Amino acid sequence: MKPRFNSTSHHLCSTIAMVTRGGSFMLWGCFSCAASGPGRFAIIDGTMNSALYQKILKEYVRPSIRDLKLKRTWVMQQDNDPKHTSKSTSE
Template sequence: MRGNELSLEQRGKIISLHQKGLGYIKIFQNSKFMVPATQRIIQKWISTGSVANKRRTGQIQSQHGVSISNQTVRNLIKEKGYKGAVARKKPFISKRNNLSGFISCKVGESLKPNCLRKTIKHGGGSIMVWGSMSTNGVGKLHFIDGIMNKDVYQSILQKNLLPSVRKLRIRGTVSFNRTTIPKVPPKPPRNEAWEYLDPDFTKKLVDSMPRRIQAVIEAMGGPTRY
């Protein structure tokens, strides 16, 4: 115990009074333990379930006769098959993703959820688009405003599906029933980058789809190397 630290018995008394429903002031009146110390003990008990201090390096050294340094810890971690690495950045998927920037993982585990740091592109926010591509290049690109529902999706298909099929020279019978022929709006500037995608690039993406789908299945919906 260091300095004027409260003993385990005193800390236990604080927790006992807290469990009886007493606030910090009432605990002080009953025990004379200062409010800041009482607050720290209760918060520690709530977060860890214990009021004991964490073991310090000096305690480990005195009990096991081993000098514990940062290098000793690193050597032991390496010996157990782990390596230090900055967590890979992958788009945010769930709360399972590790929030810290520096983690330890075994070789081959870099894409496991607890070895990742979640990221959100461009500082947050989102944008939803409908697009299509084939080995011949890209089809139409449609930016979606608001919430997607069946009516919005049907409207998108009416405006973009058949024109994309014709543009991509997709063979076979393709039909889509519609009651009205929508007017085609002028092409906005933000679509130009999409139009300039090289067919060789889209061919590689399309050809890789079986591997990508299999990777997602094996990862049970989690991050993949793609």
């Protein structure tokens, strides 16, 4: 398997200078080592709360499991953030 980047991609002559004006975004995504690659991803604009997290689970996790054809047991990992462990999310 070929590397994605050549061995000089980290050298200064291979980089492009950029000026950023601040701002950020959050990206949620999933992948499977056993399947055919990455699942769906969502760009989150603003602050994520329990309701948005639950929407992502419904609209991105479930379809990704179907798309990736995961027939074996799969594992959902999260970091115990309050929005991940809230009563409404657990239900």
